[in-house]
Amino acid sequence: MIDFGCLAHYDHLLSDDIHFAKKNNFKFLQIWYDKDDISLKSETDKIESIINCNYPCIIHAVLDINEFETHIPQLLKIIIILEHKELIIHPICTSETIDQQTIYKLSRKVKYAKSLLHENKIQLFIENNSKLDPIVNNIRDIQILFTENPDVELLLDIAHIDNYVHLQEIVKIKEPKLLHIADRHLENIHEHLPIGQGNIDFKYIFDNILPDYNNRIILEITQSNEELLESKKVLELILNKEKRPTTAST
Numbered sequence: 001m002i003d004f005g006c007l008a009h010y011d012h013l014l015s016d017d018i019h020f021a022k023k024n025n026f027k028f029l030q031i032w033y034d035k036d037d038i039s040l041k042s043e044t045d046k047i048e049s050i051i052n053c054n055y056p057c058i059i060h061a062v063l064d065i066n067e068f069e070t071h072i073p074q075l076l077k078i079i080i081i082l083e084h085k086e087l088i089i090h091p092i093c094t095s096e097t098i099d100q101q102t103i104y105k106l107s108r109k110v111k112y113a114k115s116l117l118h119e120n121k122i123q124l125f126i127e128n129n130s131k132l133d134p135i136v137n138n139i140r141d142i143q144i145l146f147t148e149n150p151d152v153e154l155l156l157d158i159a160h161i162d163n164y165v166h167l168q169e170i171v172k173i174k175e176p177k178l179l180h181i182a183d184r185h186l187e188n189i190h191e192h193l194p195i196g197q198g199n200i201d202f203k204y205i206f207d208n209i210l211p212d213y214n215n216r217i218i219l220e221i222t223q224s225n226e227e228l229l230e231s232k233k234v235l236e237l238i239l240n241k242e243k244r245p246t247t248a249s250t
Contacts, residue, residue, distance in 0.1 A: 030058055061088065139170070154174040
């Protein structure tokens with residue numbers, strides 16, 4: 001059974017998002033973090049709000065390559081207080097020009113983060129990028145990063161793939177233990193759309209590239225609650241192959 005998660009919104013009260021998640025069978029929430037701290041609307045302290053919610057959450061930290069030394073210790077303190085056992089890092093590189101050596105620098109930063117986190121029994125996930133943020137996007141980068149950090153897990157963002165061949169090559173390097181899913185027009189460099197509003201063929205992906213995937217999925221869909229729920233319904237049908245409608249023979 002695949003568990004679905006959804007997003008905690010910066011402009012919602014966390015309690016409202018939790019009520020929605022529980023009502024609609026989402027098992028956990030993803031909480032955004034960046035250089036400006038945890039992104040939550042809160043009537044009280046943000047960390048206190050997460051503790052008081054008593055609902056499974058995972059932090060998704062967007063960090064520039066030159067922000068690791070400042071923010072990993074800060075994140076570690078937060079995660080220990082929250083008693084979380086996982087952290088997602090979405091690495092970007094806007095503070096310097098990307099060249100052939102940049103991935104090795106990022107790999108060292110990931111190794112530093114992994115060392116601190118693993119000492120505290122916290123599993124690290126690294127997310128792949130789209131061409132909009134061209135680091136951990138091409139196959140060379142992904143191969144180097146996960147070869148040098150084999151005990152770091154891959155969060156595979158399907159909306160960030162170049163095409164299906166690119167996706168196949170990523171999966172050959174590292175089987176994902178967590179997915180971000182939204183739709184996209186593959187001819188556009190970056191989009192996160194409700195399922196069915198882009199042209200990603202999720203049936204093809206789960207039949208041919210990830211046929212045995214049985215871990216968690218986070219739906220990164222923010223357009224509306226109705227479109228989020230419809231996307232979840234469509235994916236559940238795709239994933240439950242036994243309950244798919246069959247085409248009548250003629």
